[in-house]
Amino acid sequence: MKLITRDTDYAIRALCCMAAKGGEVISVKDMASSLSIPRPFLRKILQKLHKEGILTAMKGKGGGFKGSSSLPETTLFNVVMIFQGDFSLSDHTSGKIACPGMNSCKLKIHIDGLEQTVANRLKNIRIKELV
Amino acid sequence: MKLITRDTDYAIRALCCMAAKGGEVISVKDMASSLSIPRPFLRKILQKLHKEGILTAMKGKGGGFKGSSSLPETTLFNVVMIFQGDFSLSDHTSGKIACPGMNSCKLKIHIDGLEQTVANRLKNIRIKELV
DNA sequence: AGATAATGATACCATAAATGTATCATTAGT
């Protein structure tokens, strides 16, 4: 059971690294070797973070990525959402295997509550607090 | 991202059903159709719960499963552990991709805390409270 | 005793998700 997958974890590490370096531009190559993350995989991850506006990209020779202005305030919840999509701790109440008792289901109430708790915790952890 | 997988979910439903019926013996066949769970899959699940001592099994014609004495006090945490093994919300700090900063890692602290919270919540939900 | 209907144990299979690679195009600095 994984709440945080590897790409999310790598993304967080990379973001912390970026945040620590301030506005300095870092290439995927350098970051991959310093963080021991497979280079092409990290590249894909950083590209995604760039698309989401958390990083700024500099193309061409001497280029790389740097943190955008929104980086410090970015939360773990944001990152999890980017890489893992909408998060539901269980599909107990959704889709084809939905619980028949739906409305009266006590399990659902507990799961929903737990989901809220987890989400709130993740929303309260910002990159700037991790560096 | 799933904290509770389908087999765990099915197991909880089945256990609630068992608990509701008191000590009555129910066959996989009946339970599968009443809960709309694929019969062989449910069977595997109930066998596992039996091995763990949560259910009692009656072989032979007219047989089936019934809740053991420990059933009512069984927690969601117990069930999750049985079907999903040791739960770690992230492998940030373990194995080959372990965070280099290990001891000083602030992310680890947050994740560990969250893990504790989730575990405690699950430990406080008993089958008897769900029926 | 024999037919039947249940579980015990276990191996197998199919699909999806996670993890990672590869490649071609584009851009910028030298």
Next chain:
DNA sequence: ACTAATGATACATTTATGGTATCATTATCT
């Protein structure tokens, strides 16, 4: 022009999930 970086995207590999199938064993019923 050459080189070194990202952009975009398709592909490949591995692992976890979800589910099936089968043969052996046991208990009941006639």
